[in-house]
Amino acid sequence: MSFVIAAPEMLVAATTDLSSIGTAISAANTAAVLKTTRLVAAGADDVSAAIAAVFGVHAQEFQAVSTQAAAFHSQFVQALSAGAGSYASAEAASMSPLQTAVQDVLNVVNAPTQTLLGRPLIGNGADGTLPGQSGGAGGLLFGNGGNGAAGNAGQPGGGGGAAGLLGNGGAGGQGGAGAAGGAGGAGGILQGNGGAGGAGGAAMAGINGGIAGHGGNGGAAIGLFGDGGAGGPGGAGLAGANGVNPTFNGTAAAGSNGADLSVSTGPATAGAGAPGGNGGPDTIGGTGGAGGSAFVNNPSDATGGAGGNGGSGGAGGNGGAGGNATSGGTAAGGAGGNGTGGGTPGGAGGAGGLGGSATAAGGSALGGAGGLGGNGAAGAAGGAGGLGGAGGDGGHGGILAGNGGAGGNGGVGGNGGAGGNGGAGGGGGGGTMGKATVTGQGGAGADGGSGGAAGSGGTGGTGGPGGNGGAASSMFGSGGAGGIGGIGGVGGGGGNGGVGGDGGGGGNGDGFVTSIAGSGGIGGGGGAGSDGGAGGGVGSGGAGGAGGFFGETGIGGGAGTGGNGGGAGSGGSGGSGGAAGQAINGTLVPGTPGVGGAAGADGTAGPQG
Incomplete structure (x- = not known):
């Protein structure tokens, strides 16, 4: 029995099959009971009755034998099931001590080399656990290198651990944002493949200057036999910033109002309003001061003061209202001040001020004209997308035989940022009433300001270059294929006018x-919509690795696909004409x-x- 081999799982399957067979036979016997044990005689004579009795007795004896057979079958199935369980228990009991014994032996053997050299004699190296930690080296005699851990933002991925005499190098860890991927570990000294390089981290603003991470190089097969590791892909390029028009907080001081003037004799011209205060790039210009009112209690002329122009700022200030004029002779209302154009991207133009009213008891009266609306500023341009990261180079093949590793693909270029919308033009100021005994003339409405042109969409980033394929063994093996160049980023959409x-x-x-x-004044023209940004350029493909004496040179990587251009912006609608x-x-x-x-x-x- 010392050489008996048992497969518990096969015994369990046989038990299930035998149970199914027993169930089917029992069902057939049950169905035949009534039809075989209770036969009706063919006739009323004694011979027919005797024949029916013989068959009935035979059927009853058959059912008795079937019952005994079913009991034996059930006992056999139970014994077989118990045997399968016993074999499984014995197998489990024997495996645990064996595994423990093997592990104990390895611990004794590996302890000295682990202490002296930092690596086991037999066994795989430990994977990196802390961010950016390299994988441990594999056993001196046999074992694969551990895999490197991924890095945090700005931290390269950990390198793969090297193998010993026999084994494969560990894979490099993925680089954190904006950082390179870890290099693959070297293969075994006698035989083993190099580890794959880690992927480069995608670019992130504020990390390593917003540059995408380089893919890690594949590990070399430094032994007699083995293939080089593949290079890691490059990280994606940084997306260009959208053209964001600033938000304006606060308003500069308003200009002071013009002085009123009231006389009994002689003409009177009231003082003009002062211009509004100038604000910074993130503030609104101040409103111009209102013109002073003029009053003459005789047939002489009365002229209202002109409103002050709006102050400059990120958004233009509104013009001040013109002053009113009242006279017994001729009266002219002051003109409204002009709105100032927007000063920073997307800033709206200021509205023109209302003209002053004019009232004359005799002669004529001319209402003041409105001030012109300021033009809107052009929108902010979208930023260009960043360059995709380069792919890592493939590792070298073994000394005697082995293929070179493939180069990593270049990273995708970043998308261009969308252009900002143009600022709205300011509305033109309205003219006011002229009321007189002889001729009353209303003031003219002023023209509205033009809308600002939209900011252009940013250009998509160029795809990263593919990594070069690794060289093959000098004797037998093909060179690694070059990595494919990265795809260009999509151009940013144009802004609206x-x-x-x-x-x-x-x-x-x-x-x-x-x-x-x-x-009425003429409505201001709408700003032009901007063009979409150009798609990013293609990344260049990597060169194929050199082949061995009995091998072929690797295929060069193809260039990446160019990015799509950004969508066009719409032109702004024109302003309505004044009534x-x-x-x-x-x-x-x-x-x-x-x-x-x-x-x-x-x-x-x-x-x-």
């Missing part, structure tokens, strides 16, 4: 003799409504990389 400002409405004219309505004022009394001279501004032109899609 800013909306043009609406033209100001004309003022009403109210003269007892003649009424002249003010004309004309109304002529109220006397001879009516209607005003002309302003024409709406033209929409900005759409951009074009970026070209393929």
Whole structure:
């Protein structure tokens, strides 16, 4: 019995099959009981009755034998099942001491070399556990190198551990963000393959200058026989920043108002409003001061002060309102101040100020014209995508026989950032009423500011170059294939043009003799949409490795695919033209409504990389 070999799993399967057979036979016997033990005589004579009785007795004896056979079958199945369990228990009991004994022997053998050389005599090296830790070396006689651990952000991946006499090198760990992948470990001195290089980490802003990580080089097969390890792929390039228009916080101080002037005799011209204060690039320009009011209690002329222009800033300041004028003779309302254009990307233009009203008891009155709206600023441009990381080189093949490792593929180039939208144009200031006994003329509405052009989309990043294939053994083996160049990044989408400002409405004219309505201002043109960014260029393929004397040179890697161009931006809509004022009394001279501004032109899609 010392040479008996048993397979417990096969015994369990046989037990199951025998149980199924017994169940089928028992079912057949049960079905035949009534049909064989209770036969009806063929006739009423004694011979027929005797024959039926003989068959009935035979059937009953058969059922009795079948019952005994079923009992024996059940006992046999139970014994077989118990035997399978006993064999399995014995096998499990014998394996544990054997494994323990083998491990104890290895611990005794490996302890001196582990202490003196930092590696076991037989066994695999430990995998790296801490971020960026290299894998342990394999056993001096036999064992694979441990795998390197992945690095944290900015930290290279751990290198793969080297093998001993026989064994494969460990794989390099993946590099953290913006860091290189770990190199693969060397193969065994006699036989073994080099380990694969780790993948380079994707680029991250603020880490290693935003540069993508290089793929780790494949480990060399330094022994007589073995293939070189494959190089790791390069990391993806950094995406370009979107063109983000700044957010404006706070407003610069408003300009001081012009001085009012009231006289009993002689003409009067009120003081003009001061310009609004200038703000920084992240603030809104101050509103211009309002013009002063002029009052003359005689037939002399009265002129309201002009409103101050808006101050400069990230967004333009609004113009101040013109001053009112009242006279017994001729009166002219002050003109509204002009809005200032946006100063930083995407800044809106300021609105023009309203003109001052004019009232004359005699003579004529001219309402003040509105101030011009400021133009919107162009949107911020999207940033270019970063270069993809280079693929790692393949490892060298063995001394006598072995293929070179394949080069790693280049990383994908980063996508270009989207362009920012253009700033909106400021609305033109409205003209105001001129009311007089003779001729009343409304002030003209001012033109709206133009919308700003959109910022252009950023160019996609170029794909990283593929790694070179490793050289083969000098005798037998083929060179490694070169890595494929990285795909170019997608170009950023173009921004939308800013909306043009609406033209100001004309003022009403109210003269007892003649009424002249003010004309509306022209709407500002919409800003042009920008073009999409160009797709990123292709990464170059790696060179194939040199082949051995009895081998072929590796195939060079193909160039990557160029990135798609970014989508085009839409042009901004033009501003509405200002409504004309109304002529109220006397001879009516209607005003002309302003024409709406033209929409900005759409951009074009970026070209393929």
